[in-house]
Amino acid sequence: MTGVHVTDLVKDYTIRNGLKRTRLRAVDHVSLDLTPGRTVALVGESGSGKSTIAKILTRMESPTSGAVEVVRDDGTHVEKAAYRREVQMVFQDPFASLNPFHSIEHHIARPLRIHNRTAAGEETRQRVLEMLERVNLTPAESIAPRRPHELSGGQRQRVAIARALAPGAKVLIADEPVSMLDVSIRLGVLNLLGRLQREDELAVLYITHDLATARHFSDEITVLYRGRVVERGPADAVILDPHHEYTKLLAAAAPDPERPGRVTADAPVDRDAIDSTACYDHFAGEWREAGVPGADAKPVART
Numbered sequence: 001m002t003g004v005h006v007t008d009l010v011k012d013y014t015i016r017n018g019l020k021r022t023r024l025r026a027v028d029h030v031s032l033d034l035t036p037g038r039t040v041a042l043v044g045e046s047g048s049g050k051s052t053i054a055k056i057l058t059r060m061e062s063p064t065s066g067a068v069e070v071v072r073d074d075g076t077h078v079e080k081a082a083y084r085r086e087v088q089m090v091f092q093d094p095f096a097s098l099n100p101f102h103s104i105e106h107h108i109a110r111p112l113r114i115h116n117r118t119a120a121g122e123e124t125r126q127r128v129l130e131m132l133e134r135v136n137l138t139p140a141e142s143i144a145p146r147r148p149h150e151l152s153g154g155q156r157q158r159v160a161i162a163r164a165l166a167p168g169a170k171v172l173i174a175d176e177p178v179s180m181l182d183v184s185i186r187l188g189v190l191n192l193l194g195r196l197q198r199e200d201e202l203a204v205l206y207i208t209h210d211l212a213t214a215r216h217f218s219d220e221i222t223v224l225y226r227g228r229v230v231e232r233g234p235a236d237a238v239i240l241d242p243h244h245e246y247t248k249l250l251a252a253a254a255p256d257p258e259r260p261g262r263v264t265a266d267a268p269v270d271r272d273a274i275d276s277t278a279c280y281d282h283f284a285g286e287w288r289e290a291g292v293p294g295a296d297a298k299p300v301a302r303t
């Protein structure tokens with residue numbers, strides 16, 4: 001089994017405006033752990049740095065500083081090719097993430113071959129059909145030859161999940177995996193992710209704006225504000241007993257089943273009222289400095 005330790009991660013982007021260059025700190029000293037069989041939800045408004053963290057974890061971006069270590073149970077580090085195999089991402093947009101020119105079979109067979117998960121020919125085909133069945137795309141024989149445009153958004157996202165698992169993923173980074181799907185099918189896709197996680201003991205990072213699903217589908221919640229962790233803890237504790245003013249705003253804006261309409265973490269925020277220098281750590285039961293690694297973070301006095 002494989003877990004991920006993120007320590008003191010920083011990502012700066014350089015923004016060019018004519019001749020002028022400015023630095024934007026998208027991720028500000030973030031530390032978090034992903035452990036097998038558990039889901040950590042990363043929540044925060046648009047621009048808080050969630051996708052940047054996902055891209056660094058999947059090596060699509062490199063960090064400015066800090067460490068991402070993927071570690072097996074026996075303490076050995078997962079390197080290079082194994083990293084690419086074991087840490088997989090499910091993207092937000094099931095329409096853009098699949099190649100319209102290739103069949104569903106091709107999308108799943110490719111990672112199986114690249115990562116040497118099958119010999120060739122009939123064996124690969126059998127594995128593809130098995131993967132389609134695992135994500136409830138049946139009858140698999142009828143789905144396999146189709147092109148992405150012949151499937152619904154929910155079915156495409158199931159293909160994307162099967163493709164992510166095909167190489168033998170141990171860590172899944174799911175970046176807003178249901179936000180572009182019709183509300184009526186979101187739950188089905190999240191339930192599927194939950195089942196696969198339990199069956200394969202995956203370590204999952206679930207990135208979302210939606211506090212209700214974060215609570216329901218995650219063990220822990222980490223709240224990000226302006227690139228910093230401002231609150232972390234068990235999912236119920238963060239939602240039912242939020243300490244940071246930003247989390248309180250998010251919790252207050254979370255969808256209420258009694259109320260029609262859908263409000264998310266993108267609800268308007270009074271930025272002047274928010275302090276991003278302190279983080280409430282429910283595990284430690286105290287306030288700590290935000291923007292410093294967990295172990296070294298000093299407790300801070302706060303009422």
Ligand SMILES: Nc1ncnc2c1ncn2[C@@H]1O[C@H](COP(=O)(O)OP(=O)(O)OP(=O)(O)O)[C@@H](O)[C@H]1O
Nearest residue numbers: 013014024026044045046047048049050051052053
């Ligand atoms: N390649 C880039 N170059 C410059 N700035 C970037 C780049 N990628 C992201 N940013 C900036 O970094 C900050 C964090 O962006 P990021 O996409 O990680 O946020 P997010 O929380 O995932 O937002 P969303 O929920 O809208 O996807 C934003 O201010 C964004 O504009």
